[in-house]
Amino acid sequence: MRLTRAGYFADFLVYPLLLGLLAWLSLDHEVVHERLLWLAAAAAGVAVWTLIEYILHRYVLHGVPPLRQMHARHHASPTELIGTPSWFSVAVFGGLVFAPLVHWAQASIAYGATAGLMLGYLWYVAVHHATHHRRARLGSYLHRAKLRHAVHHHAQEPCNFGVTTSLWDRVFGTASP
Numbered sequence: 001m002r003l004t005r006a007g008y009f010a011d012f013l014v015y016p017l018l019l020g021l022l023a024w025l026s027l028d029h030e031v032v033h034e035r036l037l038w039l040a041a042a043a044a045g046v047a048v049w050t051l052i053e054y055i056l057h058r059y060v061l062h063g064v065p066p067l068r069q070m071h072a073r074h075h076a077s078p079t080e081l082i083g084t085p086s087w088f089s090v091a092v093f094g095g096l097v098f099a100p101l102v103h104w105a106q107a108s109i110a111y112g113a114t115a116g117l118m119l120g121y122l123w124y125v126a127v128h129h130a131t132h133h134r135r136a137r138l139g140s141y142l143h144r145a146k147l148r149h150a151v152h153h154h155a156q157e158p159c160n161f162g163v164t165t166s167l168w169d170r171v172f173g174t175a176s177p
Contacts, residue, residue, distance in 0.1 A: 001070055001082065008081035014090060015122040019115050026111040038112035041105075045116020052117070053124050054168035058161040075153055078132045083125070093118055120164070128163050151176045 026038040061071040074082045097117055101110035127142070131149040136142035145163065152160035159176040162169050169175035 001085070002073070003081050003083055003085060005081060007085055008083055010086040011083075011089070011122065011125045014086045015118055015125075018090070018093075019118055019122070022111045022115040022118070026108050026115075034108045037106070037108040038115075041109045041112030042116035042119065045113040045118075046120045046123075047116075048113075049117050049120025049124070050162065050165050051168055053120070053164060054162050054172075057163070058158075058172075058174065062158060062161070078153060089121065093121075124164050131163070148176070 023038075027035055061067055070082070074080070093114060098110060098114045101113055104110075105113075127145055128149070130136070130142055131146045134142065136146050148160045148166055149163060155176060159174050160166070160169055161174055166175055
């Protein structure tokens, strides 16, 4: 959906604060084992985010009405401030990720996995914004992401659904040739 400037950039304030809180709540322990569990869960969360990003982009944003129509607006006007409101994404992370995890796993794992998923999401938001609004040094990670994403926006056949990585497009055969 089209957001105000403040609404569009809110993720860049909200998520670092939440990530800091989750890290502080878990890493403020003296037990090294707990810290290692948190770090492992956070790393797993970042990795899992890349698959979630691919699935959401390919099957939800390109398949589910009315989200498909909203996403089509982004394709038509890629520099407009179109995105997911922070209040919604935070509610999803809290209700669909953290709440079940905190009941299913120990706190270090729940906090770490949630932090990893949120970090992955923040990375996605930053990279996606940069692909449409920033210049990139030739050959850099951002330059490659910009090229992949530009092909996604302009290809005849749907492809390149991954924004932060091309891994899942290669795995599922949706990478542009």
